[in-house]
Structures are given as structure tokens and as C-alpha cells.
Amino acid sequence: MKVLLRSDVDGLGRTGDIVDVARGYARNYLVPKGLAIEAVAGVTAQAESM
Numbered sequence: 094m095k096v097l098l099r100s101d102v103d104g105l106g107r108t109g110d111i112v113d114v115a116r117g118y119a120r121n122y123l124v125p126k127g128l129a130i131e132a133v134a135g136v137t138a139q140a141e142s143m
Contacts, residue, residue: 094119096129097136 094116098106102123106112111132114123123129130136 095132097132100135
């Protein structure tokens, strides 16, 4: 699952990076803690324009 990082995550990436992670890791840890959001088409396009 691709996610856009909203903050730096040790061992994974920096703010604004789009990374591929396990679905469970994203849904159970990254997204609930506000560290990432799912990288859907609109989010990806917005991140690349920054």
C-alpha cells in the first residue's frame, strides 16, 4: 500500500515521501497516529506539485 508521510518516520522516510508499506502497518499504525495518509491519485498529484 502506498502512503504519503505527513511527518518523518525513522527507518521509513521523511515528510512528503511516498512509500510502499504493508497494508496492516499503514492501517493499524501510520494512519491512526496521523503519520501518513493513503496515497490516492489526488494526494499523489498534490504532493508532486510541491
